[in-house]
Amino acid sequence: MADTVNEKQAFQSLLKKIRQIEIKSKKLSTDTFSGNYSSAFKGRGMSFKEVREYAAGDDVRFIDWNTSARFGHPFSKLFEEDxxxxxxxxxxxxxxxxxxxxxxxxxxxxxxxxxxxxxxxxxxxxxxxxxxxxxxxxxxxxxxxxxxxxxxxxxxxxxxxxxxxxxxxxxxxxxxxxxxxxxxxxxxxxxxxxxxxxxxxxxxxxxxxxxxxxxxxxxxxxxxxxxxxxxxxxxxxxxxxxxxxxxxxxxxxxxxxxxxxxxxxxxxxxxxxxxxxxxxxxxxxxxxxxxxxxxxxxxx
Missing domain, CATH: 3.40.50.410 (von Willebrand factor, type A domain)
Structure with missing residues (x-):
């Protein structure tokens, strides 16, 4: 019986420690800290998102020539970070x-x-x-x-x-x-x-x-x-x-x-x-x- 009580107390103590760490870590990992993490560690690269009509200032290297030819005016490819x-x-x-x-x-x-x-x-x-x-x-x-x-x-x-x-x-x-x-x-x-x-x-x-x-x-x-x-x-x-x-x-x-x-x-x-x-x-x-x-x- 004593072993069961001790095991239960040990388990409750463990849960308390986990909860304390969770509360502290979640409180500290605010949007600011999370944003710093995101900026410090970039994604794996850029992936294609969509095509839209060309706008002034768009990089001409990303013009989609096939789509542009089909519609008769320029379209640009848009990319987003993976x-x-x-x-x-x-x-x-x-x-x-x-x-x-x-x-x-x-x-x-x-x-x-x-x-x-x-x-x-x-x-x-x-x-x-x-x-x-x-x-x-x-x-x-x-x-x-x-x-x-x-x-x-x-x-x-x-x-x-x-x-x-x-x-x-x-x-x-x-x-x-x-x-x-x-x-x-x-x-x-x-x-x-x-x-x-x-x-x-x-x-x-x-x-x-x-x-x-x-x-x-x-x-x-x-x-x-x-x-x-x-x-x-x-x-x-x-x-x-x-x-x-x-x-x-x-x-x-x-x-x-x-x-x-x-x-x-x-x-x-x-x-x-x-x-x-x-x-x-x-x-x-x-x-x-x-x-x-x-x-x-x-x-x-």
Missing amino acids: RENTLMLLIDCSASNLIGTSHQTKQELITEISALVAFSAIKNNDKVGAIFFTDKIEKFIPPKKGKGHVLHIIAQMLTINPASKHTDIAAALQFLNQVVRNKAIVVLCSDFEDNDTYFKTLKAASYRHDCVGIQVYDAIEAELPKAGLIPFVDAESGELIWVDSANKDVQQNWKSSWQRDSLRISDTLKAARWDFIKFCTGDDYIKNLQSFFVNRIKRR
């Missing part, structure tokens, strides 16, 4: 994303960002799919439309129990290129706690897709607090180390090391023709994401 896109979320589920010292783990931040982008996508009638990965593919959700489908993806983000603790971004990208043949918007959310063997797969993905890399990190990873000896356990390897956070040299080396790693990640993605943005747990990711969209629109 707006429908597919958004693929690549979600890093490795153990290092469970870290969080600012009232939020990296995994929770990934979930909120992914939910916001996904709701913006379905507001534009795009399909949304997801690949959950560690150093293997943990789960693949094929792209579909609709709020219910996005809620299903969010539920998986909150409940997935990965079989592995480690990270292999290259394997996730290889799987993406196998299962998504047509051009898609690809958003990779990860802390990028991986080796440097994924450059070729990043580049291969960018030739086919419109790609954005989102790095999430925790404040303690970027800068040590002054708290004396601090035990750190590598979430993926289990290795325990003690760090003297009161030592100025240790603090500076820690900070410099993180900055080098972050710059290396940024340079690697940009060299592979990916857009790149990073978020810290506890920060206002909404403002930063909107700025990213606006800047992306200006560059296009």
Whole structure:
């Protein structure tokens, strides 16, 4: 009986979390944010809409000569953007994303960002799919439309129990290129706690897709607090180390090391023709994401 009660409470807690994320994401994905998404990620191209009589200012290259000859005066072809896109979320589920010292783990931040982008996508009638990965593919959700489908993806983000603790971004990208043949918007959310063997797969993905890399990190990873000896356990390897956070040299080396790693990640993605943005747990990711969209629109 106790197990049944606990299961019911766990299920109700899950529904509450999903509802909270849905409310927050739908509130944030306003017409303005949704419009920024639409402008930042163009459709797949132009498709023929109709023919109408030629009007002053029409591009002469689009005159329909067959129709014009038939009616004895010029007609123009009209085209419209083929707006429908597919958004693929690549979600890093490795153990290092469970870290969080600012009232939020990296995994929770990934979930909120992914939910916001996904709701913006379905507001534009795009399909949304997801690949959950560690150093293997943990789960693949094929792209579909609709709020219910996005809620299903969010539920998986909150409940997935990965079989592995480690990270292999290259394997996730290889799987993406196998299962998504047509051009898609690809958003990779990860802390990028991986080796440097994924450059070729990043580049291969960018030739086919419109790609954005989102790095999430925790404040303690970027800068040590002054708290004396601090035990750190590598979430993926289990290795325990003690760090003297009161030592100025240790603090500076820690900070410099993180900055080098972050710059290396940024340079690697940009060299592979990916857009790149990073978020810290506890920060206002909404403002930063909107700025990213606006800047992306200006560059296009």
